[in-house]
Amino acid sequence: MDAAPTVGELTPPDRTLMGPGPSDVHPRVLKAMSTPLVGHLDPSFIEIMDEVQNLLRYTFRTDNKWTIPVSGTGSAAMEAAIGNVVEPGDTMLVPTNGYFGDRMASMAERAGGEVVTVDAPWGQPLDPAAVEAAFDEHSPDVFGFVHAETSTGVLQPSVPELTDIAHANDALVIADSVTSLGGVELRVDEWGIDVAYSGPQKCLSCPPGASPLTLNDDAMDKVLSRESEARSWYLDISLLEGYWGDERAYHHTAPITNVYALREALRLVAKGIEERWDRHLRVAGALKAGVEGMGLEMNAPDDFWLPSLNTVRVPDGVDDGAVIQYLLDEYDLEIASGLGALEGDIWRIGCMGHSARRQNVSYLLAALGNALGEQGAAIDVDAGLAAMSERF
Amino acid sequence: MDAAPTVGELTPPDRTLMGPGPSDVHPRVLKAMSTPLVGHLDPSFIEIMDEVQNLLRYTFRTDNKWTIPVSGTGSAAMEAAIGNVVEPGDTMLVPTNGYFGDRMASMAERAGGEVVTVDAPWGQPLDPAAVEAAFDEHSPDVFGFVHAETSTGVLQPSVPELTDIAHANDALVIADSVTSLGGVELRVDEWGIDVAYSGPQKCLSCPPGASPLTLNDDAMDKVLSRESEARSWYLDISLLEGYWGDERAYHHTAPITNVYALREALRLVAKGIEERWDRHLRVAGALKAGVEGMGLEMNAPDDFWLPSLNTVRVPDGVDDGAVIQYLLDEYDLEIASGLGALEGDIWRIGCMGHSARRQNVSYLLAALGNALGEQGAAIDVDAGLAAMSERF
Structure with missing residues (x-):
């Protein structure tokens, strides 16, 4: 690599x-x-850290002291949770009803x-009942579940029932709230969740890079009384506590700009989180009505529909990848294919944060209708758009 | 946390x-x-990933295929290097001549x-000779050293001698180049370094969040033939390879914006890396001349002076913290105290990337002179400024 590579100006396409x-990231967050940066130990940054922690507490609906952004993307917060709470010799109970349970298992x-x-x-x-049976059989020390499963579009209901079972068995509960935080009702304290983590680039509409994590005192007691050190230095919560806690001691250089962005994204949440949940319900409800009105079928049962991530079954004879490519090429519009066991069977259509707007949904439905038309699918675009607009 | 916290507009101070x-981050990088973001699997982002990898290869002076930004700050890249190359049962040789050898030890x-x-x-x-003796005594599998030690301001000379010793003993070499990459001569391939990692917020003048890492084929062979999985899922290079390599498979959501920024920062490096090294030498040389001209003493011996990080001894009777606070309060100027064994004894003055400019150095010296004057230190500010300007 002797000569300098020729790389032009950064001009990515303008995607929806x-x-x-x-x-989509809110313009205020992009700004x-x-x-310009201040240092990660600057007194003004310490103040910003406090503000971000308070905003995160509000968003998680928690009073947990140990509420921080982890310096990495959502999987870093996930590994911080699992890698610190699970000690060698512990047993962790994980779900098998989606892609992210496997990731929990690998981390544990x-x-x-x-x-x-x-x-x-x-x-x-x-x-x-299945969770209760698993507790009876295995007596796990830690129970992880996915509140909003991004691979299937399923929202886990009755969270307090699950946490009650775990606590009756002296286990700690870790909730994956990557695709729910800030978009779907989530009440960490009221629901008895011990540890929750999330990502910023979903319902918070913030660029990835600093990821929400909260632990209650029971979980922190376990973390701080581990017999062996956590296996990651970077994600060792007992060390992060030195920086985010009262001491403000240097651990690693925080991703300052990502913390700035998260602060701005959370200020938008702080306008009112219940209204924000309602907006996601309403706008995603119009999206769902439109999809179903066209004659397409949702993958998740209505009772467990996840507004922030809509899974739509690919009609027979339609090439899922061709539709995705057409939307990208002709409409600069991103939707995704299925993941894991559902690859090829569904599309995944997010409706999160700044993307959970009527502008986005009406554009998506019109474009999807045309893409399916190109594929010769028997759908009724007009009926879909009408069903959508009734909800607007 | 029922009520939304009141958090105002983001208005951090304008620090130097x-x-x-x-x-300091270059305005082009801030921009x-x-x-706006594209998805982490968008074809346009794949292109950006390729560009960033090429630019990183140029900056590291390497042809290593496995050259990527790790999704975290510099310590994440450090842990990716150590946590993947060191397997259970391996012995790692680390230095004790600075703060970051201890961190290497903890990660190993x-x-x-x-x-x-x-x-x-x-x-x-x-x-x-000491490295050779340590190899004779311990036969380590991996040898880590710090090319530019941020805690002491010392540049490790004769790197090829060190790597020769390691290779003669069939060990792999991991180089910490956090404070050298892009600011100080570093030639990964020519010097026989097997693995090198860095941070973006030093000589690359990029916000922290995506951190350079490179591994040669010998190192990757070891990583890909490990008996047990790496202990971090997030930093498992064999999985990251699936995303950054030919497959482009989803692993975790990359910090897209940080990759954008790194790309822009590296484009500035690609104007000519040797000129950039020269600029750091020249501008930091003026800083050093100014500091010494005032009558202050550098901590690092001249032969091992690290241009990007200048350690200055605190004169007798001067309160190091008071000077730092005065510079922050009166000049919006950040310098740092000593770390670890040198706490209280030195100041650490960076001269990196966009901060390695005459504007910054002349401002720093004038401000430092005034701060020391406030403390009643016997220094000759005019002589310092004259010595500096001779080098300009």
Whole structure:
């Protein structure tokens, strides 16, 4: 690599992001990203850290002291949660009803834990009775579940029932709220969730890079009394506590700009989180009505429909990838294919944060209708658009 | 946390950053940060990934295929290097002549490795004879050294001698180039470095969040033939390879905006890396001349002076923290205190990337002179400024 490569100006296409994330970023958040930096130990940054922590508490609906952005994308916050709470010798119970339970399992095993599963079909939520049975059989120390499963578009209902079972068995509960935080009702304290993590690029509509994590005192007691150190230095919460806690000691250089952006994204949430949940319900409801009005079928059962991530079954004879490519090429519009067991069977259409707007939904439905028309699918675009606009 | 916290507009102070990082970010890089996002699997982003990888190869002076930005700050790239290359049962040799050798040790232990040390006083580089002796005694599998030690301001000379010793003993070499990449001569291939990692917020003048890492084929062979999985899922290079390599498979959502920024920062490097090294030498040389001309003493010996990070001894009777606070309060100027064993004894003054400019150095010297005057230190500011301007 002797000569310097010739690389031109940064001119990415102007996409409308309706996939499983990232979602469209609010202009105020983009603007915050170009703010000149202060140092990560600057007194003014300490103040910003406090503000972000308070805003995160509000968004998680928690009073947890240990509420921080982890310096990485959502999977970093996920690994911080699992890698610190699960100690070698612990047993973690994980779900098998979606893609992200497998990731939990892999992280728990790498942390030195044993993994047991509670089964449910892909596209269905966990049944509390099955969770109870798994507890009876395996006595796990930690129970992880996915509140909003991005691979299936399923929202886990009855969270307090699940946490009650875990607590009756002296286990800690870790909730994956990557695709729910800030878009779908989530109440960490009221629902008895011990640890929750999320990503910023979903319903918070913030560029990825600093990811929400919260732990209650029970979880932190376990983390701080581990017999062996966490296996990651970078994600060791007992060390991060030195920086985000009272001491403000140097651990690693925080991603300052990403923290700026998260602050701005959370200020938008702080306009009123319940209204924000309602907006997601309303706008995604119009999207769902439009999709169904066209004659397409949702993958997730109505009772467990996840507004922030809509899974739509690919009609017979239609090439899912060709539709995705057509939307990208002709409409600069991103949706995604199925993941894991549902690859080829569904499309995943996000409706998150700044993408959860009527502008985006009406554009998506019109474009999707045309893309399916190109594929010769027997759908009724007009009926879909009419069903959508009734909800607007 | 029922009520939404009241958090105002983001208005951090307008700092001049002359500490150990972050450095001042180039306006073009800040602007890139506010570019709207595309998806992390978008074809246009794949192209950007290729460009960033090529630019990183140019900057590292390497042809290594496995050259990527890790999704986190510099310590994430550090842990990706150590946590993947060191397997349980391996022995890693680390230095004791600065703060970051300890961090290497902690990461190697958490990876399941045994740690042995090669000693040198804080403020001195490693002596090849001592490295050779440590190899004879311990037969380590991996040898880590710090090319540019941010805690002491010492540049490790004679890198090829060190790598020759390691290779003669069939060990892999990991180089910490956090404070050298893009600012100080570093030639990964020519010098026989197997793995190098860095941070973006030092000599690359990019906000932290996506951090350079390169591995040659020998190192990747070891990583890909590990008996046990790496202990971090997030930083597992064999999985990252699926995303950054030919397959382009989803692993985690890349920090898109940080990759945009790194691309722009590296485009500035690609104007000519040797000129950039020269500029750092020249501008930091003026800083050093100015500091010494005032009557202050550098901590690092002249032969091992690190242009990007200048350590200055605190004169007797002067309160190091008061000077730092005065510069921050009166000049919006950041420098840093000593770290670890040198806390209280030195100041650390960065001269990196966009901060390695005459504007910054003349401002720093004038302000530092006034701050020391406030403290009643016997220094000759005019002589310092004259010595500086001779080098301009």
